[in-house]
Amino acid sequence: MVEHIVPATLAEALEAIADGKKEVIAGGTDLMVQRRKGAGRLPDFPDGLVYLFDLDELKYVRKTADALHIGAMTPLEELLKHPHVPNLLKTIIAEMASPALRRVATIAGNIANASPAGDSLIYLYLIDANVKLISASGERSLPIHEIITGPKTTCLTKQEIIVEITIPIHRFTHERFKKIGPRRSDAISKASFAAAAFIEEDIIRDFRVAFGAVSATVVRCKDIEETLKGTRVDALKEASRSIIERYASHIRPIDDQRSNKVYRKTVSTNLLADFIATL
Amino acid sequence: MESIEFVLNGKPVSIRRHPSARLLDVLREDFGLKGTKEGCGEGECGACAVLIDHRIVNSCCYPLAYARGKRITTIEGFAGTPRYEAIARAMGEEGGVQCGICTPGMIIAAESLLDENPKPSEEEIRVGLSGNLCRCTGYNMIVKAIRRAAKEGEGLW
Ligand SMILES: Cc1cc2nc3c(=O)[nH]c(=O)nc-3n(C[C@H](O)[C@H](O)[C@H](O)COP(=O)(O)OP(=O)(O)OC[C@H]3O[C@@H](n4cnc5c(N)ncnc54)[C@H](O)[C@@H]3O)c2cc1C
Ligand code: FES
Ligand code: FES
Numbered sequence: 001m002v003e004h005i006v007p008a009t010l011a012e013a014l015e016a017i018a019d020g021k022k023e024v025i026a027g028g029t030d031l032m033v034q035r036r037k038g039a040g041r042l043p044d045f046p047d048g049l050v051y052l053f054d055l056d057e058l059k060y061v062r063k064t065a066d067a068l069h070i071g072a073m074t075p076l077e078e079l080l081k082h083p084h085v086p087n088l089l090k091t092i093i094a095e096m097a098s099p100a101l102r103r104v105a106t107i108a109g110n111i112a113n114a115s116p117a118g119d120s121l122i123y124l125y126l127i128d129a130n131v132k133l134i135s136a137s138g139e140r141s142l143p144i145h146e147i148i149t150g151p152k153t154t155c156l157t158k159q160e161i162i163v164e165i166t167i168p169i170h171r172f173t174h175e176r177f178k179k180i181g182p183r184r185s186d187a188i189s190k191a192s193f194a195a196a197a198f199i200e201e202d203i204i205r206d207f208r209v210a211f212g213a214v215s216a217t218v219v220r221c222k223d224i225e226e227t228l229k230g231t232r233v234d235a236l237k238e239a240s241r242s243i244i245e246r247y248a249s250h251i252r253p254i255d256d257q258r259s260n261k262v263y264r265k266t267v268s269t270n271l272l273a274d275f276i277a278t279l
Numbered sequence: 280m281e282s283i284e285f286v287l288n289g290k291p292v293s294i295r296r297h298p299s300a301r302l303l304d305v306l307r308e309d310f311g312l313k314g315t316k317e318g319c320g321e322g323e324c325g326a327c328a329v330l331i332d333h334r335i336v337n338s339c340c341y342p343l344a345y346a347r348g349k350r351i352t353t354i355e356g357f358a359g360t361p362r363y364e365a366i367a368r369a370m371g372e373e374g375g376v377q378c379g380i381c382t383p384g385m386i387i388a389a390e391s392l393l394d395e396n397p398k399p400s401e402e403e404i405r406v407g408l409s410g411n412l413c414r415c416t417g418y419n420m421i422v423k424a425i426r427r428a429a430k431e432g433e434g435l436w
Contacts, residue, residue, distance in 0.1 A: 036301075054347070094406075
C-alpha cells in the first residue's frame with residue numbers, strides 16, 4: 001500500500017522517510033501542479049508522501065548576531081512581512097508567484113525543486129546561504145552551491161529533509177534584483193540578476209553578482225569578484241567592459257520555449273553593465 | 280483512511296478522503312460548493328481561490344491533508360456578509376463582472392486583501408489581484424471596484 005503520512009512532529013516525519021522511499025511535500029505549489037491528473041483525480045505520488053507544511057516547529061525566523069535562521073516551512077508571504085528579513089530577499093519574494101501561492105510556498109520547496117529559474121536561489125547564492133539537512137541518523141549543513149548539483153537535482157538523499165536556511169548578515173551599500181519575465185506575477189523567470197556591493201570611501205570592499213536562468217544552475221564567479229575587491233569605484237567603472245567579457249564566458253543560457261539564448265545573454269550582461277554604472 | 284476535520288463556512292465538518300486530494304475537488308464534489316471554480320488547475324488563474332484562516336489560497340494546489348484544523352471559507356460562506364455585499368455591489372457598479380468565471384476568486388482576493396489592509400493603494404490592489412486572471416474586463420474595472428468597496432464599506436474591515 002502506498003503510504004501517505006501527515007506527521008505531527010519533525011521526529012515522526014524523519015521516521016516516516018527513513019525507509020528512503022517516500023517523497024516529501026511542503027506547500028505543494030510545485031508538486032501538486034507537477035503531479036496533477038486533472039479534475040476529480042488524485043495527483044500521482046506512487047512512492048508515498050510525507051506532508052511537512054503544517055510542522056509548526058519548522059516555521060520561524062530567528063536572528064542571531066551574524067545570521068538569520070529561517071525555518072524550512074515558513075511561507076514566503078510571512079517572510080515578506082517579517083521585520084528581520086533583508087530587503088533584497090523581500091524584493092525577490094515579492095516577484096515570486098502570487099499572494100495566494102506565497103501563503104503556502106516555501107524557500108525549502110524552491111531549493112529542493114532546484115529549477116535554474118528558482119528565484120530565491122539567486123539570492124541564496126549571492127549571500128552564501130547555508131542549508132541544514134536532517135535525517136533520522138544525523139544532520140549536516142551545506143552551502144547552497146553544494147546543495148544544488150544541477151538543473152532539478154540536489155544532493156539530498158531520500159532520508160533527508162531541509163529544516164533550516166541560514167542567511168549570513170552582510171553590510172551592503174548597493175543592492176539590485178531584476179527579473180525578466182512575461183507577466184508581473186506567476187512568472188517563471190526568463191533571466192534574473194542579483195547584485196550587491198559594499199563601498200566605503202570610494203573603495204569596493206564587497207562586490208557580488210549572481211545570474212539566474214542563464215545556465216544549469218545559478219552563476220556566481222567568486223574568482224572575478226575577488227579581483228575587484230579593493231579597487232576604486234571609478235577604476236571599476238572604467239574596467240566595466242572587460243569585467244563583462246570575463247562574466248560572459250560563464251553565461252551559457254539554453255534555448256527553451258520561454259526565451260532564446262541571445263536574448264538571455266544580452267539581457268544578463270546589460271544588467272551587469274547597468275549595476276556597475278550606477279555604483 | 281483517517282477522517283480529516285476542519286471548519287467549513289463556519290461549521291465543523293469531517294471527511295474521509297485521501298490526504299492528497301485537491302481541496303478544490305473536495306469542496307466541489309464532496310460538499311457541492313461549486314462557486315469555487317477550476318480554471319487552469321495549475322496555480323495560475325485564481326479561479327479556485329478560497330480563504331484559509333482568512334487568507335487567500337489556491338485550492339487546486341492545496342492537498343486536503345493541510346485542511347485539518349483550519350477555517351476554510353468559500354464564496355458561498357462569504358456571500359451574504361456585509362463585507363461581501365460591499366464588494367459585490369462595487370463590482371456591479373464599476374462593471375467588474377462580465378462572464379463571471381473569475382468573479383468568486385476576485386472577491387476572495389479582495390477580502391483577503393482588505394482584511395489585511397483596509398485602505399490599499401491602487402498598487403497594493405494590483406498586487407493583491409496579481410494571482411487572479413480575468414479574460415474579459417482588463418482589470419481596471421475590478422481595481423476600481425475594490426477601491427470603491429474599501430471607501431463605501433469603510434469600517435467593515
Ligand atoms: C503559477 C506558479 C507560479 C510560480 N512562480 C514562481 C516564481 O515566480 N518564482 C519561483 O521561483 N517559483 C515559482 N513557482 C514555483 C513554486 O511556487 C516555488 O518553487 C515554491 O517555492 C515551491 O515551494 P513549495 O513549498 O510549494 O514546494 P513543494 O511543491 O511542496 O515541493 C517542491 C519540491 O521540494 C521538495 N521539498 C519540499 N520541502 C522539502 C524539504 N523540507 N526537504 C526536502 N525536500 C523538500 C518536494 O519533495 C518537491 O520535490 C511558481 C509556481 C506556480 C504554480
Ligand atoms: S484553477 Fe487553481 S489557480 Fe487556476
Ligand atoms: S469576467 Fe470573465 S474572466 Fe473575468
